[in-house]
Amino acid sequence: MTPSSAQPAANWFLALPLPPGCGWERSALGAPPELRRFDPLDLHLTVAFLGPCGEAAALAAWEAVAPLRHGEITATAGAWRAMGPAAAPSAYALGLDLGAAELAVMLACWGPLALAAAGRPAERRAPLPHVTLMRPRRRDGQRLRQPLARWMAAAPLPSGPVSFSEIALYTWTLDRRERLFRIQARRPLAG
Secondary structure, eight states: OOGGGSOOOOOEEEEEEOOTTOOGGGGGTTSOTTSEEOOGGGOEEEEEEEESOOHHHHHHHHHHHTTOOOOOEEEOEEEEEEESOTTSOSEEEEEESTTHHHHHHHHHHHHHHHHHHTTOOOOOSOOOOEEEEEEOOGGGHHHHHHHHHHHHHHOOOOOSOEEEOEEEEEEEOSOTTTOOEEEEEEEETTO
16 A cells, blocks of 8 residues: 555544434534535534544543543534634534533543643643534535525524533544444543
8 A cells, every 4th residue: 555545544532422313413404415414423522632643542531531520511502603714614513502611611621631641732722612513525615615604694503402421532434434433432421
């Protein structure tokens, strides 16, 4: 295998899985069809993005947060957000309303521990609790920016609250055509 045909190293991250069956993915149904919608089982709220750190470093991050405990967190959707560069967003997500402040505090405590344990640089941005539902292809980010801004202004929001009760260690799936991520380990937030 030549370097140009080699698969990139898989990314790893710690996240709070969205509860199965909550239906938040239905809010993205009316978006332009060029966007890649996440499978409902892939929806999550990222605690710490570790990147292509390797399995050993990811497991070290997982172990670093193992002693931490938190009760279940109830959240509601706030507003649609374009994520990434303003000129060419790389993702579209639901920000949070209820629960956002509590989640931001948790992310600010748990995320740095995980990143340090994995040997990753500290996050420079303040935590922004959100759930990504779709991504444009790289070449479509700029072209879809204005149509998506109009769509987000009128797009539906999930009406019901969700409860985050677990934390999981994620990585890429082997076949990314249907699902993007797989859970390597999981446990209740409360222990």
